[in-house]
Amino acid sequence: MEYADPKDLYDSDFREKVQEALSDLGIEREPVIERPKKGLADLCLVCFPFAKELSKPPRAVAEEIMERVGISDKFTLEVKGGYLNCMFRPERYTSDLASFLWSKKGELGKGPSNDKVVVVEHTSANPNGPFHVGRARNPIIGDTLVRILDHAGYNISSQYWINDMGKQVMILVWGIHNIDEKDLPAMERKKEDHDLVRYYQKANALMESDERIAADINSLLADYEMAVKEGEWDRVISRSGDGEIRAIDVRAACDRVLSGMKNSLTRLNISDQQMVYESQVVEDGSLWDVIDGLKKSSLYNEEDGASFLDLSELIEGGDDDRFKRRFVFTRSDGTALYTTRDLAYHKWKLDNCDLAVNVLGEDHRYQSKMLELALRELGSEKVPEAVFYSFVSLPDGKMSTRRGRVVYLDDLLDDAVEMARKEVEKRRKDLPEDRLIEIAETVGIGALRFNIIKVQPEKKIVFKWEEALNFEGASAPFVQYSHARACSILQKAGGDLEGQFEWSKVVERSEQNLLKKIAEFSDIVEKAAVDRKVHFIAVYVVEVASAFNDLYRDCPVIGEEDPERRRARLALVEMAREVLATGLGLLGVSAPVSM
């Protein structure tokens, strides 16, 4: 049996009565009814718009409407300025709301499941070195979005599109096979990505100073593409350096770096993704289908043997022809480009889902637009939707793997955990070592994820250690701490939470505020999912934690003498605990039972 949400019931009750009153007054206009933010009321009717047509001051209008709406058993009314405020009768609303929410226990915030298949592509970082903090924003946003969409009821999966056909990877492969380990700086960390990035950086430097190396790498790239196209993974594509390089070695180099990168992602609590290699669209031939398809477009054109779509009519911009708006999909020599393979990948992806969401850096905005237009030219009805984020920079500028000017994610993770450990040690002398480590990991990693996710992605972030490792205020540990407190109460109070509750005993301001806050959960999840705004959840869980802390301050549970009130309060704590744990879970942050 599904109960209707009291929020909606009370809301529509007020709304209907207002509508009636308005039509009595001869007003047709749609009334503006909103939820005031600051607890001034549960709902309010904005009366300014009616003032003119009734030629009365807004306040008088509000009073007249109040008169006509009359007395209700659900709410009381009050006029303030030009507003008609509606306060739900707490003795009744609280009970209705509490029993409704309690019936949802175990799946608070969950949306009704639908069969919409959504694929979120995120991370997709080039496999050429360890994640730096800038790159880490992508998986954190992506994974959080996956968790939110899942909770909102979508059929969700995520993909990592591996660029194994680009120059970056060839530089890496060339480096591995041509550079002697003893010519490299010492490994900063015993981990595959940290090991191999040294070859990449060195190869890059060599390539910049030696044209022959650059040429080598280019021919490696061309030969690799040919081998993949023909499915000959054993084919030798280079004989320079230490013997020969086979096509399969390129894949192997990617996988080695990726194993290190994945390790970091796992530690960051990023859920596993389906790994899709760029070479797939070359090997299975779908790339050439896409090229043939594009050649049928009315925008198709050629220049010096290269094929492109002329998008100048479709993309906004000035008419300076130094800047051409072209989607080039084959070079003069007939080979394909990264963007073409990306297009083939998206064609495949979109054929297998209802909605594709890509998490991309803001530098991909233009490319994403072109991709969308090209997909439309291919006759695709669906186009991917993108969530863009701005970069994380250092106080003195951009991060760059190539130049080695970075804060590595692994270092940041270590520092976060180390610092969390110190904090735990300060407060808890009683804990055994393994529990200490567990909490430090949970708190440190949580703080990090939370700090990235709490601000809207469009804002650029200037990375500062002291802010990234913030353990108080609006942070993961703040929320985790409230959760631990709730767990502690539940554990110490014991007792059963079966059967009926005397919800009418829930009368304190803090209790009611917390309950109302809990009731917002499902709306927040839905809004975050539909608008793809992951930071809503972070903002919300802090509000819940804050409301819980007020309860903690005002309403002792264990010391409560009235057994029915104590039980109801305990149930309220249990609901808060669930929302905090679930909310943190949506952010990929674990909720410790003690800390």
Place this chain on the structure above:
RNA sequence: GGGCCCGUGGCCUAGCCAGGAUAUGGCGCCGGCCUUCUAAGCCGGAUGUCGAGGGUUCGAAUCCCUCCGGGUCCGCCA
């Protein structure tokens, strides 16, 4: 040259798409609260031309226009 994104107390930030009441919260600062369920908490205080200017509106942080500052992109690179 142009497109897109951002600009909110000393610092960071919510609200902006769907305009409404005294602009959200945090960091830092000042002053308080641990014989009562974990003080990673709580309470109080100081700090604001919501980048600037115009416009629309009864009402603008929010919508429109212009400008300024920062980011980012405009490749037969990936």
